[in-house]
Amino acid sequence: MSEEKRAVQVSGLSRKRLMDIYERLYARFGPQEWWPGETTLEICLGAILVQNTSWMNAARAIGNLKKEGLLTESALKKVRRDRLARLIRPARFFNMKAKRIKGFITYLWNRHEGDVDNFLSLSTEKLHEELMGLDGVGRETADSITLYAAERPVFVVDAYTKRIFSRLGHFEASKNGDKDYLALQERLTARLPRDAPLFNEYHALLVRLGHTFCRPTPKCEECPLRAVCPYPGDEAGRINGKGEK
Numbered sequence: 001m002s003e004e005k006r007a008v009q010v011s012g013l014s015r016k017r018l019m020d021i022y023e024r025l026y027a028r029f030g031p032q033e034w035w036p037g038e039t040t041l042e043i044c045l046g047a048i049l050v051q052n053t054s055w056m057n058a059a060r061a062i063g064n065l066k067k068e069g070l071l072t073e074s075a076l077k078k079v080r081r082d083r084l085a086r087l088i089r090p091a092r093f094f095n096m097k098a099k100r101i102k103g104f105i106t107y108l109w110n111r112h113e114g115d116v117d118n119f120l121s122l123s124t125e126k127l128h129e130e131l132m133g134l135d136g137v138g139r140e141t142a143d144s145i146t147l148y149a150a151e152r153p154v155f156v157v158d159a160y161t162k163r164i165f166s167r168l169g170h171f172e173a174s175k176n177g178d179k180d181y182l183a184l185q186e187r188l189t190a191r192l193p194r195d196a197p198l199f200n201e202y203h204a205l206l207v208r209l210g211h212t213f214c215r216p217t218p219k220c221e222e223c224p225l226r227a228v229c230p231y232p233g234d235e236a237g238r239i240n241g242k243g244e245k
């Protein structure tokens with residue numbers, strides 16, 4: 001794609017365009033019912049367990065904790081770290097993740113009376129700041145907890161989001177991952193209504209698209225965004241004002 005054309009597309013990201021993308025995804029995939037988790041504590045643990053692995057692996061680890069009756073703040077405070085690590089083994093990096101979960105739980109007991117909902121009731125800014133201060137909680141994990149457990153309108157930007165919006169012509173990655181994260185998040189947040197259920201569904205739909213069609217080698221033929229996406233062919237007339245093929 002030429003630099004000139006890319007510049008036009010990057011600046012062409014409007015609320016209308018974003019909602020059009022959303023509606024196409026929703027029409028194809030339907031509601032995703034995220035985040036899968038019965039309690040706010042389970043959602044927080046899931047956000048840590050899913051780091052660098054698939055949701056299926058994280059869900060197996062959560063299933064093990066559930067079977068052992070460990071999905072409470074008290075039980076997780078008491079359980080030994082080595083036992084916890086064994087139980088969450090399916091989520092990979094289990095020693096590191098057991099340490100992170102123990103750190104999260106210790107923080108809850110030290111600062112929030114051992115009650116995750118007490119923690120989640122902080123203002124969005126304070127909650128985010130405290131989450132980011134915890135060991136092993138980066139921006140994506142903190143945003144996932146803020147959106148899916150605390151239900152605040154914070155757009156989660158993951159590798160799928162970057163890849164899809166890059167291919168749609170609305171984002172150019174640099175070598176600075178954190179700067180990219182914030183730039184894309186700001187771009188999306190500034191244009192969408194600040195609505196937690198919308199951000200919830202939008203992110204979940206992007207993940208679904210990234211899993212199914214917009215993979216490293218994309219399956220554009222069947223993609224619900226094919227008619228409005230310039231990638232990979234950049235065929236004239238597919239987008240912006242010349243109608244759909």
Ligand code: SF4
Pocket residue numbers: 164167168213214215218219220223224225226229230231232
């Ligand atoms: S058309 Fe292809 S590149 Fe564009 S979003 Fe769909 S799968 Fe990704």
